Amino acid sequence: xxxxxxxxxxxxLATAAFAKLPTPVLNDEAKAKAAEAAAKTAHGNKVxxxxxxxxxxxxxxxxxxxxxxxxxxxxxxxDTGACADPGAFVWPAPASPVAGAAAAPVAAAAPxxxxxxPVKK
Numbered sequence: 001x002x003x004x005x006x007x008x009x010x011x012x013l014a015t016a017a018f019a020k021l022p023t024p025v026l027n028d029e030a031k032a033k034a035a036e037a038a039a040k041t042a043h044g045n046k047v048x049x050x051x052x053x054x055x056x057x058x059x060x061x062x063x064x065x066x067x068x069x070x071x072x073x074x075x076x077x078x079d080t081g082a083c084a085d086p087g088a089f090v091w092p093a094p095a096s097p098v099a100g101a102a103a104a105p106v107a108a109a110a111p112x113x114x115x116x117x118p119v120k121k
Contacts, residue, residue, distance in 0.1 A: 036091050046086035053083035 026034070060077055067074045 017068060025069055039091060040089060043064040051081055053080075056080075057083065 064074060064077065
């Protein structure tokens with residue numbers, strides 16, 4: 001009984017100590033790194049969703065092919081839309097106002113690359 005009381009008291013004191021810790025102050029560089037990490041994570045999630053979509057399409061195609069070969073009747077596939085390729089991750093590098101103004105027309109003049117055709121395995 002005493003051990004449980006000591007353990008509960010220690011837990012309450014520990015949570016009180018953690019509650020009083022100040023929040024860390026982030027400078028602009030740390031905020032930029034955090035924003036970039038969040039953007040990379042979001043892009044990684046988009047890539048994972050794209051890969052999942054492509055694998056589901058391949059699985060459904062294989063199912064319909066084997067079911068047709070076996071002579072089984074199947075319902076028509078539900079249209080889920082095309083899989084959207086998120087492309088490569090691009091994080092705009094921070095630049096000085098002079099360099100940023102000079103680079104903007106060059107970036108606007110560059111044509112966008114068409115999406116590559118998916119590779120069949």
